[in-house]
Amino acid sequence: CEASAQTTELQNCNSSILSCSYITSSSYAALYWYRHHPGLAPQYILYRDTIGNDNTADFAKGRFTSQLDTNQRNTTLSISSVIVTDDATYYCGLTTIHRFCQIKTQNIDSTCVQLPPRTP
Numbered sequence: 001c002e003a004s005a006q007t008t009e010l011q012n013c014n015s016s017i018l019s020c021s022y023i024t025s026s027s028y029a030a031l032y033w034y035r036h037h038p039g040l041a042p043q044y045i046l047y048r049d050t051i052g053n054d055n056t057a058d059f060a061k062g063r064f065t066s067q068l069d070t071n072q073r074n075t076t077l078s079i080s081s082v083i084v085t086d087d088a089t090y091y092c093g094l095t096t097i098h099r100f101c102q103i104k105t106q107n108i109d110s111t112c113v114q115l116p117p118r119t120p
Contacts, residue, residue: 014080014081014082015078015079015080015081015082016078016079016082016086017076017077017078017079018033018076018077018079018090018092019074019075019076019077020033020074020075020076020077020092021072021073021074022073022074022075022092022094023073024073024094024096026096027050028049028050028051028096029049029050029070029094029095029096030047030048030049030050030053030094030095030096031047031048031049031066031068031075031092031093031094032044032046032047032091032092032093032094032095033045033046033047033064033066033075033077033090033091033092033093034090034091034093035086035088035089035090035091036088036089036090036091037085037088042091043057043059043088044057045057045060045064045077045090046060046064046066046077047066048066048067048068048075049068050068050070054066063079063080063081064077064078064079065077065078065080066078075092077090077092
């Protein structure tokens with residue numbers, strides 16, 4: 001099995017969609033999304049599997065959503081209302097019944113993150 005990240009699509013400075021394609025011969029697959037801020041442990045965001053199960057971390061509920069297209073073997077992570085702390089390296093991972101597959105990374109374009117105004 002294999003997971004490979006595709007390009008990040010920035011729709012505007014308020015939202016972002018990341019895409020990850022996967023290859024597996026298994027009829028079952030679970031796709032996970034994590035993010036990593038430098039110097040910290042990776043942070044679990046959510047997962048979705050091919051039989052309809054899903055789970056989202058508390059911090060991600062409401063702003064992070066995922067779609068899984070089993071025909072195209074692709075999953076997306078959508079982030080709405082992008083904030084400064086969303087500037088991170090994003091990872092998608094694939095697990096099947098038999099094993100956990102390699103992970104590839106994606107980055108959110110920090111140039112589009114709106115910084116809060118500086119105070120004097």
